[in-house]
Amino acid sequence: MESVAVIGASMTQFGQRDAWIRELLAEAGQACLDDAGVSPDAIDHLYVSNMASGEFEGQTGVPNALAHDLSALPAYTARIDQTSSSGGAGIYAAWQSVASGASEMTLLVGGEKMTHRTTAEATDVIASLTHPAEYKHGVTLPSFAGLTARLYLDTYDAPRESLGKVAVKNHKNGVDNPHAQFRKEVDLDTVLDSPIVADPLRLYDFCPITDGSAALMLCPESVAREYTDEYVVISGIGGATDTHVVHERADPTTMGGVVNSSEQAYEMADLEPDDIDVAELHDMFTILEFLQSEDLGFFEKGEGWKAVEEGVTDRDGDLPINTSGGLKSKGHPLGASGVAQAYEIYAQLMGEAGDRQVEAQTGLACNVGGFGNCVTTTIMEARR
Amino acid sequence: MESVAVIGASMTQFGQRDAWIRELLAEAGQACLDDAGVSPDAIDHLYVSNMASGEFEGQTGVPNALAHDLSALPAYTARIDQTSSSGGAGIYAAWQSVASGASEMTLLVGGEKMTHRTTAEATDVIASLTHPAEYKHGVTLPSFAGLTARLYLDTYDAPRESLGKVAVKNHKNGVDNPHAQFRKEVDLDTVLDSPIVADPLRLYDFCPITDGSAALMLCPESVAREYTDEYVVISGIGGATDTHVVHERADPTTMGGVVNSSEQAYEMADLEPDDIDVAELHDMFTILEFLQSEDLGFFEKGEGWKAVEEGVTDRDGDLPINTSGGLKSKGHPLGASGVAQAYEIYAQLMGEAGDRQVEAQTGLACNVGGFGNCVTTTIMEARR
Structure with missing residues (x-):
């Protein structure tokens, strides 16, 4: 089967935007059409x-x-929702549309408009994805994060400071991302002294509420070559669920959806975790970057925190993680986030990442829905 | 490329159900697993x-x-929304998942729970799909239907009674559908004397608000043969949009999405409209059955009403349309409807339609989102 290529990508300014969802989607969609040089x-x-x-x-x-807004009629359209991993699910849908032969040119645009609602309202909309038995007891995703962080720190003898260092690293990366919601460094003391949200996690362990959108243009590799000599291929992709009820998991410090979806992606790409040069992980909460970096096979179970302590995942480390700033500093407009992860990998592989640029031929994006309820993993490789 | 087969199908009782969306989806999903003989x-x-x-x-x-409820973990999952054509969009997504090689066994379940809300509330949720400029002026889909019906009757010299005969026919068919919301015949006078909703359309020109779900099991044809000797293949499928703003259409009595999506489906299946033996059309409003029957190429433009008058689309006619009772009597739980259309075609092609059975080797389902804003057309053929 012919490979599916990505020939263009875009993202809007993330943050508090004076624009509705329609405008945000059109902004990223038009920018992606322009970037790819594709007519609607x-x-x-x-x-x-x-x-x-x-x-x-x-x-x-x-x-x-x-x-309508992109003048793309009569293009077939649909909305893909997989809660906070809607972006990754959209990549999977777009990939399938091309790989199945149904489409020779697919535009994917992910976006969300959230900041006009209070943080409590937005958190409640997100919490409506939890199991009803959990929801009615007031469970929210931040509360799961607090419980999981405590379990992880206890189980693996990790210091609280290591979680804070995820926030410090990702904020540092975000400074060089012109699209990021927060372009400011934070020091470890600021993180550790910030208000408690879900013990032991504090304000700076959480991503913000964000407006924004991002887009990708996908087509068969043979069509890609009609447009450009330099592009990216999606060499591996997979998706998997974990339990809807979080307490049913044998080990809540392991995200089964990350393990299963990445195994599919590695097998399809015929690659090992060691082959990945750069990765965007779903750091909705700092603890999630540890879990994913282990469940993707980058580090041994319980060792993810050491990689952060040792600078392995810094921009100049062996495996840079969240060069974009991650959800933590870039922001997390739900439907956009998975697409924006792929945008960052695309930019890195194309050599278009500006001050954030790292050496990379192969990249990976991992997008987590709910509290690991459903996960997609995408592996991309440069063709230059 | 290998054909995509359907090896099982189900639908729940449609109507006012004392069950939430999760329960409705699980009911159809489990019934489909049982029907296909497939393990979760x-x-x-x-x-x-x-x-x-x-x-x-x-x-x-x-x-x-x-x-979770079907014990199908770690199966990858996502929600497909294309408003009232979410079911058809789900068929397209499920087809793509198999045709792309991403999945060897895909379960699609469509459903909606609506009757706990008032008709006004439900109508408002649906109307939120219209263009904001239309929505703020109080436009709803029934209001578009009234305007279009008047234009059609004027343009093609069709009698008001012909619209009523669609309702009479579909209610008659629904009597023999054990899953239908309304299993009662109505006579033409009852339709014509019912309360006006959007002139010239009256209560019996509209489908009801409904709870329910339906499911399909899809796999490659080679896998289908491991399960059964008798199955159905999706030989053609396509999707297309029309303008978001209805008044921008050159001719509002033509549904461009129906024309474009069916052209794709006919071409893929290498079939002509004349080859179709049975069809399920999206009769959310009686007028829509005329438009679709013409835009699918079954009848000349402006002649669809005559086919109903002459009994061509009756169960014992040359081209039975809506043997299930259609949305009109079967009900219209938004996300379920497109899947339930395919369920009816599957049942007809498999010879499992009971008292509704017609002679059919090839069937077509046309699912309309919004007021023709996005349409999917699916052609299925029996392999027995």
Whole structure:
């Protein structure tokens, strides 16, 4: 089967935006058309990754609105929702549309508009993905993060400071990302002294509420070559669920969806974790970067925190993680985040990452829905 | 490329159900596993067609809940939303998952829980798919239907009674569908004397608000043969948009999405409209059955009403349309409807349609999102 290529990518400014979901999607979509040099007439399929435009804005049918706004009619459209991993699920849908032969040119745009709602309201919309038995007891994703962080620190004798160092690293990376919501460094004391949210996690262990969107242009490799000599291929992709009820997991410090989805992606790409040069992980909470870096096979179980302490995952380390700044400093507009992860990998592989640039031929993006409820992993390789 | 087969199908009782979306999805999903004789362990991908569980019930993440409830972990899951054509979009997504090689066994479950909300509330959720400029002026889909019906009757010199005969026919068919919401015949006078909703359309020109779900099991044809000697293949499928703003259409009596999506499906299946033996059309409003029957190429433009008058689309006619009772009498749980259309075609092609059975080797389902904003057309053929 022919490989699926990515020939263009974009992301908008993330943060508090004075724009509705339709405008945010159109902004990234148009920028991606421009980046790829593709006419809207050429679009066969147009997917929108978005969790909750209806709940956040009372607006549904946004894929059709976007097809209109980009002059892409009569391109087929649909919305892909997999809660906080809607972006990764959108990449999988877009990949399938091309790999199945249904589309020769697929535009994927992920986005969310959230900041017009209070943090409590937004957190409640997100918490509605939990099991009803959990939800009615007031469980939210931050509360799971606190419990899991405590278990991890206890089980693996990790110091609390190591979690803080994830925030410090990702904020440092975010300074060089012009699209990031927070472009400011934070020091370890600031993180450790910030207000408690879910013990032992504090404010700076959490990603913000964010507006924004991002986009990718996918097509068969043979079509890609008609547009450009330099592009990226999706050489591996996979998706998997873990239990809906978090307490049913044998070991809550292992994310089964990350393990299973990455095994699929590695097998398809015929690669090992050691072959990955750069990775974007779903650091919605600092603890999640440890779990994913282990469950993806980058580090032994319980050793992820040491990699951060030793600088392995710094921009100049052996395996830079979250060069974009991660969800932590870049922001987390739900449906956009997985697409923006792929945007960062694309930019790194194409040599277009500016001050964030690292040496990389192969990159990986891991997008986590819920508290690991459903995960997609995407491996991309440069073709230059 | 290998054909994609359907080896099992199910639908729940449609109507006012004392069950939430999770329960409805699990009911159809389990019935489909049983019908196909497939173990939940065998499921690679699990898609949920659903427009608005968040808006209707405050519950999101239902695909992960369903994977849990069916013991299908770690199957990959996502929700597919294309408003009232979410079911058809789900079929397209499920087809792509198999055709791309990503999944060897895909379960699609479409469902919606609506009747706990008032008709006004439900209509407002649906209307949120319209263009904001339309929505703020109070436009709803029924209002578009009234305007279009008047234009059609005027343009093609069709009698008002012909619209009523669609309702009479579909209610008659629904009597023999044990899953239908309304299993009662209505006579033409009852339709024509029912309360006006959007002139010239009256109560019996509209489908009801409904709870329910439906499911399909898809796999490559080679895998299908490991399970059964009798199955159905999806020989053609396509999807297309029309303008988001209805008044921008050159001719509002033509649904461009139906024309474009069916052209794709016919070409892929190498079939002509004349080759179709039975069809399920999206009769959310009676007028839509006329438009689709013409835009699918079954009848000349402006002649669809005559086919109904002459009994061509009756169960014993040359081209039976909506043998299930259609959305009109079967009900219209948004995310379920497109899947339930395919369920009816599957049952007809497999010879399992009971008292509704017609002679058919090839069938077509046309699922319309919004007011023709996005449409999917699926052609299925029996392999027995």
